[in-house]
Amino acid sequence: MTDDELMATFENNTIAPAAFSHERHVRVAWLLPRMYGAVDGFERLVVGITSMVGWASRMLFMSRSLAPGSASLCW
Known part of the structure; x- marks a missing residue:
């Protein structure tokens, strides 16, 4: 994955x-301050990691909380 693809x-x-x-x-943490400056780059890193952790937590919760076949009950 190129730097541009990774950042996107x-x-x-x-x-x-x-x-x-x-x-x-490490690549993202190195690229962000070069692209946006130290302060904005750090803020973008925090937002991105926080979003990723939130997404992963929701997926883990869904995979563990739904019994097989019960996903249709949510829709």
């Missing part, structure tokens, strides 16, 4: 948490 998926919150390896985390 991170900033659009479309990168799966499982695909956000340590190496990619």
Whole structure:
């Protein structure tokens, strides 16, 4: 994944948490301040990680809380 692709998926919150390896985390943390400056870059990092954790937590909750076949009850 190129830097541009990584940044696009991170900033659009479309990168799966499982695909956000340590190496990619470091790349994002290195690229953001270069793209947006130290303060704005750090704020974007916090927002992106927080969004990713929230998304992963919701998916984990859904996968553990729904019994097989009960997903249709939610719709």
